[in-house]
Structures are given as structure tokens and as C-alpha cells.
Amino acid sequence: MVSAERNAQQLRATRNEHNCVRPEGATHVLQRVREATESKLRSSLESSAPSSVTRFID
Incomplete structure (x- = not known):
């Protein structure tokens, strides 16, 4: 027992440790x-737009 x-x-x-929010952890997730x-x-975009548009984006 x-x-x-x-x-x-x-x-x-352990659960409390995992639920603890660390600022750098949240930033990493974002x-x-x-x-x-x-x-x-x-x-x-690449699958639906013409190649000239995707070149402009890059």
C-alpha cells in the first residue's frame, strides 16, 4: 500500500512538472x-498558383 x-x-x-508553462517552452511551440x-x-499556394506567383513569394 x-x-x-x-x-x-x-x-x-510529474504531471505538475509537465503542466508547468515555461515562457521559452511556449515560444518554442508557437x-x-x-x-x-x-x-x-x-x-x-504552390499546388494551386501559377509558377510566376510562387516565384514572386520566394
Whole structure:
């Protein structure tokens, strides 16, 4: 029974650590979202726009 309580405490501590928002972590996530969005937009444009338009964007 003691080990079950210790495991529960450890799990709560780990969960709290993961839920902790660090400013640099949030910035990193936003950067990845921005890059993914730009990549999707670029590939969408490249597949639907004439080559002259995509050359202008680059």
C-alpha cells in the first residue's frame, strides 16, 4: 500500500512538472506552429498558383 501512495505522489509531481508553462517552452511551440502553418500555406499556394506567383513569394 505504501508503494501505491508513493507512485501516486510521483505521478502527481510529474504531471505538475509537465503542466508547468515555461515562457521559452511556449515560444518554442508557437514557433513550430508558425513554421507548420507557413509550410502548409506555401504548399497549398504552390499546388494551386501559377509558377510566376510562387516565384514572386520566394
